[in-house]
Amino acid sequence: MSANDEGLTWERPWQIVRADLDMAHVFAPQDTISFTRNGNGYVIAHKGAAASAGYFRDVVLTEVAGEQPSFDAVSRDYPLPLFSKHHKHRYRTLADRLEVFAQTHPSLRRLEGTIKIPCHGFTHQEQESGADPHVPTSITTKIHVYQFADVVQDGTRLKRLLVIYKPFAPHCANGNGTVIGYD
Amino acid sequence: MRHAILFSGMSFKRHVNGLELCYRTLIDQLGFAAEAIHVLNFDGTLQCFCDSEDEPVGVWPGDGTAYRMTVEGEGNRRAFQRALRAVAACLYPDDQLFINITGHGGHRGDEEYGPDLLTYPFCKRYGRDAFCADLALLPEHRSLVVLMSQCFSGGFIPAVLAASPARQTAIATATTEKLQSFMQFEDPNWDSFQRNWIGAIAGRTVHEAFQHATRPGVASPYDSPQFAAHPTAASEATLMELR
Numbered sequence: 089m090s091a092n093d094e095g096l097t098w099e100r101p102w103q104i105v106r107a108d109l110d111m112a113h114v115f116a117p118q119d120t121i122s123f124t125r126n127g128n129g130y131v132i133a134h135k136g137a138a139a140s141a142g143y144f145r146d147v148v149l150t151e152v153a154g155e156q157p158s159f160d161a162v163s164r165d166y167p168l169p170l171f172s173k174h175h176k177h178r179y180r181t182l183a184d185r186l187e188v189f190a191q192t193h194p195s196l197r198r199l200e201g202t203i204k205i206p207c208h209g210f211t212h213q214e215q216e217s218g219a220d221p222h223v224p225t226s227i228t229t230k231i232h233v234y235q236f237a238d239v240v241q242d243g244t245r246l247k248r249l250l251v252i253y254k255p256f257a258p259h260c261a262n263g264n265g266t267v268i269g270y271d
Numbered sequence: 272m273r274h275a276i277l278f279s280g281m282s283f284k285r286h287v288n289g290l291e292l293c294y295r296t297l298i299d300q301l302g303f304a305a306e307a308i309h310v311l312n313f314d315g316t317l318q319c320f321c322d323s324e325d326e327p328v329g330v331w332p333g334d335g336t337a338y339r340m341t342v343e344g345e346g347n348r349r350a351f352q353r354a355l356r357a358v359a360a361c362l363y364p365d366d367q368l369f370i371n372i373t374g375h376g377g378h379r380g381d382e383e384y385g386p387d388l389l390t391y392p393f394c395k396r397y398g399r400d401a402f403c404a405d406l407a408l409l410p411e412h413r414s415l416v417v418l419m420s421q422c423f424s425g426g427f428i429p430a431v432l433a434a435s436p437a438r439q440t441a442i443a444t445a446t447t448e449k450l451q452s453f454m455q456f457e458d459p460n461w462d463s464f465q466r467n468w469i470g471a472i473a474g475r476t477v478h479e480a481f482q483h484a485t486r487p488g489v490a491s492p493y494d495s496p497q498f499a500a501h502p503t504a505a506s507e508a509t510l511m512e513l514r
Contacts, residue, residue, distance in 0.1 A: 109378035109423065110451055180379050188393045207451060207493055225493060227451075256281060256320065256375075256394055263281065263375035263389045263422065 096156065096235055098123040098130060098199060100271050102250045105171035106179050108265035114143050114205055115252060115267040123149065123199065123233075130199055141206070149201035149233065157196045159236040159249065162189045167241035168249075171268075183266045190232065190253045191264075199233040229254055240270045247271050273301075273367045273512065274358045275308045279374035280346035280390035280397070282312055282319040285454055286373045287338075289420070289465045291331050293371045294340035300473035301510050308340075309354040313391050315345040332460040346374060347390040348397045352405050359409050367414040368437070369510055373465050376421030378449070385430065386423035386448060399427050403434035410436060414508050416477050417442040420465035422451040425497040432501045439505035441477045443468055443484075444497045453493045463491035478506035 101122045107115040115121070119136025121144075130151065132144035159166055163185050169175050190196075204226035232253045239249035252267035277293050279286040290312060297303035313319050317328040317338055331338050344350030358368060375389040377396060385399035409415075415437035419427055426448030432440055445452035445464035455463040467484035475483065481498045483489070490496060500506035 107380065109380045109449060112380055176381060180381060180384070183379060184396060188395070191393045207453075256389075263377050264394050265377060 096237060096248065098151075098233075098235070099125060102269045102271055104136070104250075104267060104269040106176070106183070107267040108183070108254075110263075111205060111252075111254065111265055111267055113138060114203070115269075121269075129201070143203060143206075147201055147203050149199040149231075152198050152200055154195045154197040155193075157189075157193065157234055157236060159239050161193075162186060162236070166239050167246060168239055170240060170242055170270075179268060183268060186251055186253065186266050186268075187264060190234070190251075190255070196234060200231065202228060202230050205229045230257055231255075272361070272363065273303055273307060273369065273510065274362065275303060275369040275371070276311065276351070276354045276358065277308065277340070277371045277373075278311045278346060278351060278354075278388075279313065279372075280388055281394050282346060282374050284319050284322075285459060285461050287312060287317060287319050288332055288460050289373045289462050289469070290371070291338050291340050292333060292461075292466060293469050295333070296469050296473060297369070297510070298339075302512055303510075305341075309344070309357060310340045310342045311344045311346050311350045311354060312342045313346050315350070316342055345391045347392075347395065348401065348405070351397070351402075355405055355409060362410055362412050364411060364413065365513070366412045367416065367508075367510070368409070368412060369416045370418070371465070371469075372417070372419045372421060372424070373462060374421055376419075376423045376452075378423040378426065382448075386426035388421060399430050402427070403430045406431065407434040407436060412437050413439065414505070415440045416508055416510065418465065418468055419443070420445040420452055420462045420468075422446060423448055424452065425450075425495070428497060428499045432499060435501075439500070439502065439508055441500040441505045441508055442498070443477065443481045445494050447495045447497060450495045451493075453491050455491065464494050464496055472510055474511075476507050476509050 101120050104115045104119045116137040122133045123130040129148040206226045234251045236249040238246040240247040247270040250269040254265045256264040277290045377389050378386040387396035387398045390397045415435045424444035425446050431442050455461045471480040471483035485496045
């Protein structure tokens, strides 16, 4: 059974392994993010493809107290293997389950805050899109960050799973979605 | 005969407004029979996400009058399949079906799966392949016209053309497979592309409506509208009654 450790800390590097398309240019696969306590919240440090864009420059995530989520409540399909193209279907299924779980469990322990997701991550996306040239716009997007203990098998070690969930919100132009990583 | 299915899953108010615009255009300007229009929205009512159940629906921002469409089902796959079966039961070889999908779309990023519709409840994903498998069960008919305005809608185009049992199929989408669609920034009561296309379709072919909806100064620069037809002659289809 997955551990239910209320003492799980956030301050460590997390490797992103998959992200839904509308967030993939912010949380690109193979990027690393870390959370560092800053006053009453956490700031995000980002290393990766689009780190220079500074999407998290002024973002402070607030810790919300609540029940530490147990992975058992999300899925029995664990431990998960490290992410690879051979296992992307399992991670996709997990993303489907996580979305429903997050919506039906609003009182979970988490970090939350607001980021701005650009309409295009990279100039070539606009050029390839056929859209008229335009000044990039950004979509103000609330995120919830969860972690689950002992989910991903890496040799003899069980890694924590990191989930960044974009809630469905009427003030936001886009839908919901997930980003998955591990420590 | 002409049939229509108007669908929005996890609707915001602007999507409900868009369904009503489509409904009124089909009835008032194109002469569709009300009983031939199946409206599926959110929880099976005129409500949308974050509306209180006790809150009155209000009036349609198009002209300040009450909504006229009757929602017959939820915005999800089961209700869409039910609507397709109802259409199929009276869909004859010379008939036309118009499908307007609005609301939200998602895309996990896996190209082999393609995009999804985010449906009621909990944004349950109705995938492109499942949607097209359902569409393929329709009997052969004269014309299928599909208008999609959700994010990543362009990813439906090849699959819809391949799955369509119609002799002529045309599809217009607000975006390419990998981009998002946007509301009308100057008036957030509407989705930009859907409003422009619906506003142009009366008296025009489906391709003319697309051209009209994507004119500079009319189209949102943030959308990336797409159009495809098979065979090519399907681009000359209209939603008007055949004489």
